[in-house]
Amino acid sequence: MIDLRSDTVTQPTQAMRDAMATAEVGDDVYREDPTVCRLEELGARMLGKEAGLFVVSGTMGNQVAIMTHAQRGDEIITEAESHVFYYEAGAMAALSGVQARQVPGRRGIMEPDDVKRAIRDTGNVHFPRTALIAIENTHNRGGGAVWPIEYVREISAMARARGIVVHMDGARIFNASVASGIAADVWASYADSVMFCLSKGLCAPVGSLLVGSVDFIEQARRNRKRMGGGMRQAGIIAAAGIVALETMIDRLAEDHANARLLASELAAAGFGADTASVETNMAMVDVSRSGMTAAEFKAGARERGVLCNDVTATNIRLVTHHDVTAEQCHEAVGIMASMLKS
Numbered sequence: 001m002i003d004l005r006s007d008t009v010t011q012p013t014q015a016m017r018d019a020m021a022t023a024e025v026g027d028d029v030y031r032e033d034p035t036v037c038r039l040e041e042l043g044a045r046m047l048g049k050e051a052g053l054f055v056v057s058g059t060m061g062n063q064v065a066i067m068t069h070a071q072r073g074d075e076i077i078t079e080a081e082s083h084v085f086y087y088e089a090g091a092m093a094a095l096s097g098v099q100a101r102q103v104p105g106r107r108g109i110m111e112p113d114d115v116k117r118a119i120r121d122t123g124n125v126h127f128p129r130t131a132l133i134a135i136e137n138t139h140n141r142g143g144g145a146v147w148p149i150e151y152v153r154e155i156s157a158m159a160r161a162r163g164i165v166v167h168m169d170g171a172r173i174f175n176a177s178v179a180s181g182i183a184a185d186v187w188a189s190y191a192d193s194v195m196f197c198l199s200k201g202l203c204a205p206v207g208s209l210l211v212g213s214v215d216f217i218e219q220a221r222r223n224r225k226r227m228g229g230g231m232r233q234a235g236i237i238a239a240a241g242i243v244a245l246e247t248m249i250d251r252l253a254e255d256h257a258n259a260r261l262l263a264s265e266l267a268a269a270g271f272g273a274d275t276a277s278v279e280t281n282m283a284m285v286d287v288s289r290s291g292m293t294a295a296e297f298k299a300g301a302r303e304r305g306v307l308c309n310d311v312t313a314t315n316i317r318l319v320t321h322h323d324v325t326a327e328q329c330h331e332a333v334g335i336m337a338s339m340l341k342s
Ligand SMILES: Cc1ncc(COP(=O)(O)O)c(C=O)c1O
Pocket: 056, 057, 058, 059, 060, 062, 083, 084, 136, 138, 139, 140, 169, 171, 172, 197, 199, 208
C-alpha cells in the first residue's frame, strides 16, 4: 500500500525507538519526568516562548488553549474550515462553552478586513465577547496553504490593540517554516499561544506541544489535568518528540517536493491538479474526469494499492511524508492514471 492519506500515518524512526527505550522518566504530574521537561523547554525555545506543555494530541493542545484563554459564552473567530471548528468534534462548545464565529477564507486564509468585521463591539450587551482569533498555519483543508506573514502580522496587531488573544494552530508550523523560509519563532511571535504536532510529518508516535507565556502554561496545565491529560512516565513518548524536533524538520522539504511531483504528474495525466497551489506536503486533486465521485475514486484506488482521503465530493487529498518515497509517488500516479482509462 502507498499511504497518502495523512502524515499522521508515519512510523517512529529507529532513532526514536532507541531514545524511547532508554528514556529517563518520572511522574510528570509531579513534574518529575526529566525527558518531558526537556521536550517542553526545547519546544518553547524553538518557538520563542517562555514555556511549553506536552499534550497527547493536537486537538487537546488546541482545546486546552481555548479553555485557558476564553470564558464560557465567549466567541472565537476562526476560519470556516479550520481544524478547531471543523474537525474537533464540537469540543470548543462541549468543553469550553464558547461559540465559533466562522470567517470564510480562501484556502483557509482569512482576509484581515473580514476578521476585523467579525470582532464584536465590546460596548453592546447583546454581543458575546470576542476572546480569541485562531489562525491555522499550515491550513489542513486549505491544502497545506501557508499564511502570508503580513496577514498574520496585521491580524495580530489588530487583536493586540483590542485585548484579543491570538492562538496559532501550528500542527504543521515547521512545514510552514520550511516552505516559507520564515523561522518558526517568527511565525510564533505574532501569536500568544501556539500548538504544534510532533506526530505528523515529524514522525513521533504521539504528542503535541502547546507553548506560550509562563502564566498561560501554568493555567493550561490545570486545564490539561481537567481534561484527563495529565500523564505519568510520559518521558517514554516525549523522548521520541525530542528526536523529532532535533532531526526531522529539515527533511520536510522532501515531502514538499514529492507533493509538487504528484500534482504536476497528475495534472499531466488529466486530473484537476494545480502545482502552483502546492505549498507544502499536500495536493488537492479533482478526480471528476474519472467519472467517479471522490469517495468512489478513493475506494477504487485502495483496491489498487493507493490510500488517499476524499475531502469534497470531487476532490481527494494526497499527503506526502517520510514513509513515501518519490518512486512510490510516481507509482501512485501510474495507478491513479490507469483509473482514468478503466
Ligand atoms: C491543522 C490541524 N490541527 C490540529 C490537528 C489535530 O491533531 P490530532 O490529530 O493530534 O488531534 C490536526 C490533525 O490532523 C490538524 O491537521
